[in-house]
Amino acid sequence: MNKKPVTKIVSLLFLLFMAFIWIVPLAYSFLTSFKVEADLQSSGFTILPIHWVITNYQEVLFNNTSAPLAKWFMNSLIISVSQTVLVLVIVSLAGYGYSRMKFKGRDAIFVFLMATMMFPAVVNLIPLYKIIDTFGWVNSYLAAIVPGAAGVFNIFLIRQFMAGIPKEFDESARVDGASDFQIFTKLILPLIRPVLTVVALFTFTASWNDFLWPSIVFNDIEKMPITPGLQLAQGMYVLDISLSLTVALIAIIPTFILYLFTQKYFMESLSLSSGVKG
Template sequence: MNNRAAKLISFFFLLVMAFIWIVPLVYTFLTSFKNEADLQANGFTILPINWVMTNYQDVLFNNTSAPLAKWFMNSLIISASQTILVVVVVSLAAFGYSRLKFRGRNALFLFLMATMMFPSVVNLIPLYKMIDSLGWVNSYLAAIVPGAAGVFNIFLVRQFLNGIPREFDESARVDGASDFQIFLKIILPLLRPVLTVVALFTFTGAWNDFLWPSIVFNDVEKMPITPGLQLIQGMYQLDIAHALTAALIAIIPTFILYLFTQKYFVESLSLSSGVKG
């Protein structure tokens, strides 16, 4: 097979995959403007017969038992707060494991890496017990704090940091800079590419998380939007237009985030598959 034929096959394969991913999204978008009565009467149609905005009004403003607008804001607060916390904790932890010398550093890091071998679902019960003992159930802290120190994020940033010449640290230390000053003024700016990747994946992960918020939130007003969609699905199980409208609203932030940060997502592939070190 020559190079031209291989490129042609790759193009058609990617075209088919793009079609499979895009069509449901387009159908969901168009269905959000359909009248439920028309949808039930006419079945599967691409374009709405009567374009309406009532679906958005109903799910956002006319539903006190499923406050989608409140859930949306809850998710924004949780995702943004967790992203900031993760960037701070991960960058400091990676700096310590890469640059600071202390007894048992390598053994501790290997133990930390070993915890990645356990599925996260194993931690659900003890983690919930800890959250409950702290009185954090039904609070933002229950969704924000447990995800603050992802092991893979620490590994990724540490490996990237190992590729930064130590001569920068030594020069600053000769000038009288402390370890924290070296981290804040020299290392942190150089970590911006990898920390941007960590922040993007943390935000999307926190926004799309379903299992853990479903466990720690039982107050409808305090739920984030992803577990809230389950309630909406139960309420609108025979109302496809409203259910799809709520789902479409839920993906707007991550869609916009990806739209404006595509290059960072592409960079993440090279960072995660061939990290420096």
């Protein structure tokens, strides 16, 4: 008996099982968001709503007296998009410097930079907060945007991706009179687009889902991003499960859309050499 079809069938069944585990809670949460809380408590566990309503979404989106969800949503969007753009600029330039440029101590600096990954991020919270407080950035977007602008892992990822691009490309461009900046913008950037997309995806998702750091630097409810805001909303809607699930579902919409439209580039970048064709 050929083992290859059996392996494929087993793999398919395993993937279907994992998909089922992930999809069922989301589907149940989505359906529960259309339920009346009274029906949810009286009927117990039911998959489909007895009475379909949209009052939960109306309450969450338009009743901002207790939980300004729209404001939290916009705060998170501004912070996540700004941090993603800043990260792409910084780590792409850093990756180019460590991969293509030659300067004294380059490799030693990069090794030291990689060594900092051994320290847990939590040890930086107190000194980082003192720096933010000194700059007067507490309760501002800068407090959430700037500290995560230069992720070491992202620099490593882009550097390794650039290492797969033949340096003969650079030499040919220099023969034609191109400067380092022109080589970076016109030659390297188009080739590393897949890995930049993945970095952007991971950065946006991490920024959007970050809870600990925003909870420290924001104490003004109006300026909070959505993740620490959800913790407050959970306390407000502690007796209303359908409202709590509605808030959570709205919060995952941006990351879901982002993954939906960037999955092609994510799969393409799984191979560090996919940026170079031929």
